[in-house]
Amino acid sequence: MEILIPILTLGALGLVFGVGLAIASKKFAVWVDPRLERVHGLLPGSNCGACGGAGCFGFAEMLLSGKKGVEACRVAEEAIKEKIAKLLGQKLQKQVRKVATLHCYGGTRVESRFIYQGIEDCVAANLVLGGQKACVFGCPGLETCVRVCPFGAITMSEEKLPIVNKDRCKACNKCVLICPKKLFSLNPMTHPVFVACSSHDSGKDTKAVCPVGCIACKLCEKACPVDAIHVIDNLAVIDYHKCVSCGKCVEACPMKTIRIRR
Amino acid sequence: MKKLIPEFLKGLIKENPTFVLALGLCPTLAVSVTVVNGIGMGIAATFVLLGSNIMVSLIKNFIPERIRIPCFIVIIATFVTITELFMKAYSPALDRALGIYVPLIVVNCIVLGRAEAFAQKGKVLNSIFDALGMGVGFTLALILISGIREFLGSGKILGATLIKGFEPVFMIGMPSGALLVIGLLLGFFNLLKSRKEKACK
Amino acid sequence: MQIDIGQLLAIFISAVFVYNVILSRFLGLCSFIAISKETKPALAMSLAVLFVITMSSALTWFIYRFLLIPFNLAYLRTISFILVIATFVQLVEMIIRKFAPAMYRFFGIYLPLITVNCAVLGVAVLNIDMFFINGKAVQASFFYSVFQGVCVGLGYTVAMLLMSGIRERLDLCNVPKVFKDFPLAFIIASILSLSFLGFNGFRF
Numbered sequence: 080m081e082i083l084i085p086i087l088t089l090g091a092l093g094l095v096f097g098v099g100l101a102i103a104s105k106k107f108a109v110w111v112d113p114r115l116e117r118v119h120g121l122l123p124g125s126n127c128g129a130c131g132g133a134g135c136f137g138f139a140e141m142l143l144s145g146k147k148g149v150e151a152c153r154v155a156e157e158a159i160k161e162k163i164a165k166l167l168g169q170k171l172q173k174q175v176r177k178v179a180t181l182h183c184y185g186g187t188r189v190e191s192r193f194i195y196q197g198i199e200d201c202v203a204a205n206l207v208l209g210g211q212k213a214c215v216f217g218c219p220g221l222e223t224c225v226r227v228c229p230f231g232a233i234t235m236s237e238e239k240l241p242i243v244n245k246d247r248c249k250a251c252n253k254c255v256l257i258c259p260k261k262l263f264s265l266n267p268m269t270h271p272v273f274v275a276c277s278s279h280d281s282g283k284d285t286k287a288v289c290p291v292g293c294i295a296c297k298l299c300e301k302a303c304p305v306d307a308i309h310v311i312d313n314l315a316v317i318d319y320h321k322c323v324s325c326g327k328c329v330e331a332c333p334m335k336t337i338r339i340r341r
Numbered sequence: 342m343k344k345l346i347p348e349f350l351k352g353l354i355k356e357n358p359t360f361v362l363a364l365g366l367c368p369t370l371a372v373s374v375t376v377v378n379g380i381g382m383g384i385a386a387t388f389v390l391l392g393s394n395i396m397v398s399l400i401k402n403f404i405p406e407r408i409r410i411p412c413f414i415v416i417i418a419t420f421v422t423i424t425e426l427f428m429k430a431y432s433p434a435l436d437r438a439l440g441i442y443v444p445l446i447v448v449n450c451i452v453l454g455r456a457e458a459f460a461q462k463g464k465v466l467n468s469i470f471d472a473l474g475m476g477v478g479f480t481l482a483l484i485l486i487s488g489i490r491e492f493l494g495s496g497k498i499l500g501a502t503l504i505k506g507f508e509p510v511f512m513i514g515m516p517s518g519a520l521l522v523i524g525l526l527l528g529f530f531n532l533l534k535s536r537k538e539k540a541c542k
Numbered sequence: 543m544q545i546d547i548g549q550l551l552a553i554f555i556s557a558v559f560v561y562n563v564i565l566s567r568f569l570g571l572c573s574f575i576a577i578s579k580e581t582k583p584a585l586a587m588s589l590a591v592l593f594v595i596t597m598s599s600a601l602t603w604f605i606y607r608f609l610l611i612p613f614n615l616a617y618l619r620t621i622s623f624i625l626v627i628a629t630f631v632q633l634v635e636m637i638i639r640k641f642a643p644a645m646y647r648f649f650g651i652y653l654p655l656i657t658v659n660c661a662v663l664g665v666a667v668l669n670i671d672m673f674f675i676n677g678k679a680v681q682a683s684f685f686y687s688v689f690q691g692v693c694v695g696l697g698y699t700v701a702m703l704l705m706s707g708i709r710e711r712l713d714l715c716n717v718p719k720v721f722k723d724f725p726l727a728f729i730i731a732s733i734l735s736l737s738f739l740g741f742n743g744f745r746f
Contacts, residue, residue: 085615092609092622093415096629097408103633107640136647198714363724366575367660371568411628414657418621426617441667444620448658450572516566517735524721524728531720 112143114166121163123154127229129251142167150174154230154249177250177265179232179243180340184275184291185217186238205259213288216278218262224254245340271340272324274308274315281313286334293336302331345470352474358451359482360530365451368442369483370519376498379487381435382442383480385424387473389446390455392420394472397460413456414447421447451475489522490514545682550689557693560742563661564701565735570661574702575727577652579713584706585699587652592695594634594656595665598627599691602666603684611677623666631657665694704734 119139130151132138141147142163149164150172164171195204195211201223209215220239232247233254241254245268255263262277274293278285282294295313307321308328315328315337329337358364365386372382396416404412425443428436436443446452455475460468492498494514496507512518561567564574570591578584602623610616635653639646646653656662669690673683680686708730717726 084613085618088609088613088615089618089621092605092625096625100629100632103636107636109640109643133647198711199716200714203714363575364572367568367571370571410657411625411632414624414628415621418624422617422620425620441664441671444667445569445660445664447620447624448660448663450658453658512736515735515739516568517732517739519568520728520732520735524725524732527728528721528725531725535720 115139115143118142118163118166121155121159121166122152123159125154125229125249127154127249127251127253129153129249129253142169148172153177153251176268178245178248178268178340179250179254179263180266180273181218181241181243181262182264182273182275182277183216183218183240183260183262184336184338185212185214185289186220186236186240188238188291189214189217189289202257202259210260214278214280214285214292216260216276216280217289218260223257223259224263227253227257229253266340267319270317270319270322270324272317272322272326272329273338273340274317274336275338276314276336279313285313291334291336294334296333298331298333299328299337302327308337345466348467348470349474349477352471352476352478353481354478356475357478357482358454358475359479359486360527362451362454363527364454365449365479366523368445368449369479369486370516370523371442372439373483373487373490373519374494374514375438375491376484376487378435378438379483380480381428381432382439383476383483385428385439385443386446386449386451386479387476388424389417389420389449390452390472390476390479391469392423393417393452393456394460394468395465396420397456398463398465398468401460401462410453410457413453417452417456418447451479486519486522486526489526490518494518545685549686553686553690554693555741557690558697558700559738562701562735562738563665563694563697565731565738567664568660569664570659570698573652573655573659574698574705575724575731578702578705578727579709581703581706581710583650583652584702586649587656588695588699588702590649590653591656591659591661591698592692594627594631594659595662595695595698596688596691597634598623598630598662598666599669599687600684601626601630603669603687606670606674607679607684611674616677619667619670620663624663627662627666628657661694661698665691701734705731708734 119136122135122139124135126134128134130138130147130153132141132147132151138147138152142149148171149160149167149169152160153174155163161171190213191211192213193211195207197203197207199221201210201219201221204210204219204221210219212219218240220235222235222241224241225233225235229251230247230249232244232249233241234244236242250265252265255265260277266273275291276285276293278289278292280292282296285292285294293313293315295310295315297310299308299315300310304325304327305321305323307318307323308315309318310316326339329339352358356362359366359369368382368386372378393413393416397413421444424446425436428439428443455471459471463471488498490513493510496504496509510518513522557563563569564571573587577587605622605626606619610618610622631654635646638649638653669687672690673680673686705727709727712726712730721729
């Protein structure tokens with residue numbers, strides 16, 4: 080008799096809880112669009128946020144509600160994107176492939192003003208008098224962009240400058256946002272010519288701290304056949320709507336600041 | 342039989358639940374003040390592990406998929422209750438020393454983790470040896486930690502003074518000492534692992 | 543019903559500072575070490591734990607007082623408590639998923655993980671040990687139990703936030719490779735625990 084009481088009590092508890100949960104699961108059931116799982120399964124799952132959605136799951140939800148088109152995803156391959164578009168009954172629009180470009184070539188060629196000992200992070204170093212490098216516009220070289228890239232597309236060269244692997248880069252914009260010196264920009268793949276400097280110092284000041292900085296000599300402006308490059312505020316700037324990638328400015332530049340992306 | 346010995350051995354060193362898998366740290370740190378407590382907890386946990394692994398691998402085919410975790414928990418809780426009552430009856434001193442950490446074996450990550458990851462898929466005999474391996478590994482880890490802590494914290498091991506005139510480091514007996522000891526031990530085992538990997542290369 | 547303010551203060555100070563749930567009693571250590579790497583998940587986990595601990599303190603008190611004691615089944619407390627906790631967490635998960643999907647995604651997998659958090663079951667058992675003497679409930683024990691639940695949740699939050707703040711910064715420093723992640727986290731926790739010892743007045 081005595082053993083019946085605990086058995087019955089526990090059994091009753093289990094029954095009550097089990098039935099309660101079963102009822103609750105029916106009452107609080109959430110209807111999930113079956114296509115959501117399939118679309119989410121097709122997406123690459125890198126959760127980079129380049130599409131503007133909250134990760135791949137958020138993007139899938141936005142696709143289903145029609146807030147965004149499939150082409151917003153910069154990571155998935157064309158074939159996958161077409162599959163998703165067909166699933167949702169959308170039409171895929173072509174997008175220009177972009178890649179992150181670093182506008183600095185200083186690195187170890189630029190001396191340090193002081194020894195920085197602190198958190199090994201460019202954003203943190205930038206808070207200390209604008210970083211330890213003699214050029215305040217240049218790359219501090221503390222690998223923050225390397226860490227933030229979700230695709231492992233950035234590595235550090237021997238000169239302590241970030242190198243972007245253009246096959247791995249998906250133009251997700253994370254490095255652009257995190258760099259405290261604003262050295263990255265997303266350039267179209269079709270235009271490989273870029274100015275590897277961001278210094279607005281006068282020519283004399285730039286030359287004093289960096290052997291490859293832009294000295295605003297305007298030789299590139301004169302060499303360009305389509306008037307695509309201008310020196311604005313002591314720095315050469317390329318207008319990619321006009322640039323035809325002829326490379327004349329690259330030859331003309333005396334400091335070898337204008338380069339061709341490999 | 343040959344295939345079962347590795348199942349047992351892997352719980353000792355290669356997949357030691359405390360130092361490699363980092364599971365079940367709550368009771369490890371709390372009870373490792375003296376070696377006696379450590380051994381007691383180790384044996385209790387081994388018993389629960391064994392019982393639940395056997396039970397789960399026996400009835401795994403009858404449990405519906407969606408409620409398997411609550412079912413495992415109930416099975417484990419049953420064995421823990423058995424252990425609790427046994428301890429209260431036959432070694433009340435140990436029960437008082439271990440305090441609330443005896444019922445907490447239910448939520449010990451090791452037990453649930455092995456039931457979920459292993460007993461659910463393997464055969465009964467494999468599960469037995471896996472449970473034994475993990476349990477003994479856990480006990481050994483406990484003995485190591487509590488040995489260090491008891492020696493440094495009070496100068497004795499198992500109640501016997503080893504070195505005369507040894508001034509104990511009182512902090513080691515306190516909770517912060519436990520965390521420090523396990524932090525250093527984990528670092529030490531990481532060092533051993535990385536040395537071994539370098540040697541393999 | 544007499545509620546002793548002194549007792550309440552004692553519960554609060556002991557749960558949050560002197561016998562801090564994580565740093566002194568080691569309850570909830572697994573999730574503490576695993577999740578305190580970043581502040582946002584740490585905050586999410588702490589809030590969820592606070593809620594679950596409070597509610598489960600109340601529920602387990604009821605079960606103990608009105609089911610287990612009258613039928614002389616005090617030894618079944620472990621099983622029934624863990625059943626209550628598991629059911630409750632499952633229910634909460636369902637409700638949040640239905641009514642606050644954004645919060646559901648914020649919590650992620652941390653909500654079901656609370657079931658096996660030592661702190662929840664530990665506090666339930668602690669309440670029984672502290673507020674039931676010889677099988678009878680102390681005066682106003684329900685209130686004390688729930689209050690202790692809240693304070694333990696607060697203590698958990700304090701420890702988590704302290705730890706995540708430190709670990710986020712530490713991530714960016716030059717840590718020796720063998721101490722990366724877990725070993726360093728434990729050593730930091732040890733120093734934190736030592737500092738909390740000061741609340742004891744350095745009386746051992």
